[in-house]
Structures are given as C-alpha cells and as structure tokens.
Amino acid sequence: MATIIFHIDVNSAYLSWTAVEQLKNGAEVDLRTIPAIIGGDQKSRHGIVLAKSISAKKYGIRTGEPVANAFRKCPNLVTAAPNHKMYREKSRQLMDYLRTYTTEIEQVSVDECYMDFTKIADKFASPVAAACEIKDGVKNKFGFTVNIGISSNKLLAKMASDFEKPDKVHTLFPEEIPLKMWPLPINELFMAGKSSVDTMKKLEINTIGDLAKADPALIELHLKSHGRMLWNFANGIDDSQVRSKPSEAKGIGNSMTLSEDVATYDEVQKVFKSLAQSVGGRLKKAGQKAMMISMEVKYHNFQTMSHQRQLSKPTDKEEEIYDAACQLFLESWNGEPVRLLGIRTAKLVDASEPEQLSIFDIKMPEKPDEKHQKLNKAMEEIRKKFGDSAVMKASEMK
C-alpha cells in the first residue's frame, strides 16, 4: 500500500478563529474580509503582528513585524487582541474532529497536523475526494477554513498545503515536483531559514530547483548536515514518520509569544500556569509522564535562554510542571522583559508504568525541605535584585 500523507493547516489561524468568535457574538464585520491583524492593541499600537488577514497581506504587512509599522502601511487597519486560551480550545476541537477519521495524527503546532491517510484510503474514492470532504467538514462544522496538502511523505504534503490559500486542497506527488515545487524561490522551502537562504543565494541558488540540482557535497560544505537535509527536501526526500504518539526524546511542550513584553514575575507566573495546564493535559491525553522539565525564555531583544532539570520521579501533574518552570525561571531570569515563554517536557515514560520510588524518597525524607530551602534562596536573590514585592509565595498573597 502506497503511503499517503495529509498536511492540514488552518488558514490565518489566530485571525480566522477570532473572526469566527466575533461573528458568533454578533459582530457585523468579518475580520477575514478586511485589512486586519491579531496582536498589540488598537490605541497604543504596541506589540507585534501575530497573524494577518489576506487583505492585510496585500498591504505588505508581515507576521512578526511591529504593530506600529503595520499601521504605517495601512492606517485603517483593524486589530484584535490575542486570546491563546480560545486558540487552544479551537485547536482541540479541530484535532478531535480530525481524529474521527483516524487517530494517526501528529499535531505539530496549534493549527497544523499531519495525518497518515494510508490505512483509511480504501474508504474513499481518492485521497483528493477525502481531503475535500475533510476540508468542507471543518468549514461547515466550525466556520473556519483549512488547506490540505497531499503527498507520499510529510515534507511534500507540508509544501503542498502552502500553495494557494485559503480553503484549498493541493497535491504534490514526487512526479509533480519539477512543475510545482522547483520554480519556487528557495526561501519557501520548509526549514530554509534566513541565514541558510543567504548562504545559498551567494552560491547562486535562487529556486528550490537550483538547490535540487546542486551538488549535495557543496551544500554540505557550506551548511553542514542542515544543508544535506535541505538538499534532500528540495528533491522531495523525507522518510520521517507521522508520530501519533509523542516520541520519548522529543517530549511534549508548548510556548507562548506574548503580545506585549512582560516585565514582572507575576505576569510570568500567569503564563506558566496556562502553559503547564496545556502541557499537563497533553501528557495525560498521551498517557505519558515526563522525567525532565525545561523552561525557555525569549527576551525583548530576541536573546533566548533555556534551563532544564531532571525530576526525581515522572509527572503529568500541572502543579508540579508549573512549580518546576517557575523555579527554573527564577534561577535564570536576568530581570529583562520577556517576549516568549515556553515549557517543554522530555524523557517520557508510560503513565501506566508502576511508579518507581526514587532513592531520594526512601533515603532522604528531608528532600522537601531542601526544595524549600532552594526556593527561599531563589526568592531572596530576586528580592535583593528587584525589591521585596518582586516575588512572594502563593500562601503569602492576600
């Protein structure tokens, strides 16, 4: 049986989901039909563009640019505030719906997933017919649209879903590569970041086809193993599997780009609370527990930092994930405003495995005290740096 993979991607997810919610609440204008963005706020014009409508795109507005810039390009731009809790809910509804077709689904971000269609292929007239049914089903059921890319592997399916938008099904089978993929500019190749693209342009590689026909040894010389991977991608080669269960090594994680920089520990805690909730929930859903927790921060100047810790026993508990993330944050925060926060778990084990008592539990009953001592020490340090009110225990709050 030939492998068939779908890549399913929500069109302008944050913006579409917001539009759907607004319409449900009686709004008269559909954000998708006017120049509109998600991010920042209409009055202060702070923050960055997190998503844009198709007509905003026509003004040259790009995701990730400052909201103030976007207003310069289009003065009557409409903005809506991000609502990550609502996005997660929409995301969950979509994935639950897709799982009614098959459970062989790998969610790769809040609004996109791969589906291994191979085993259910015989239930449909063709992969395209099935994809159209799924795409229309999503639209009718939820009111937002998706693109679906179809191919024999994940990479080609992903490239295909990025063709003309919105609300479209595209195929990109290996025999279609020269016609549909090779003419595209090199920066449209999956995983071709800015610095790789700059390097390739110096080598006069301007299209994906140029890369496909280049000598892989030359690319590897300049871009190491990443270059080899890009060369494979340009030739449509990708043998990665659709992983419906999180892999033990990769773990489960979630991060949040904040619409405005956050400068207080209070606000950071709120973000971690919601991240811990989603990570814990996903671990439980996957029937897994994590032995390792890591926390990542991107500062306002785009500098990044991460810090991780092995746990004494595996957990899927929200509170434990939250505590670990906060502690890791306090241990490494330089006090600068942050733009992104993330929690990642790794070293996953089956939740059904009998919990092994760690040697600490048996031999070191004073462990909790040690944990408190560490926490108190971290709090002391924060207070020294940022003043007494910078941090307090929940139990101290009025």
Ligand SMILES: [Mg+2]
């Ligand atoms: Mg999308």
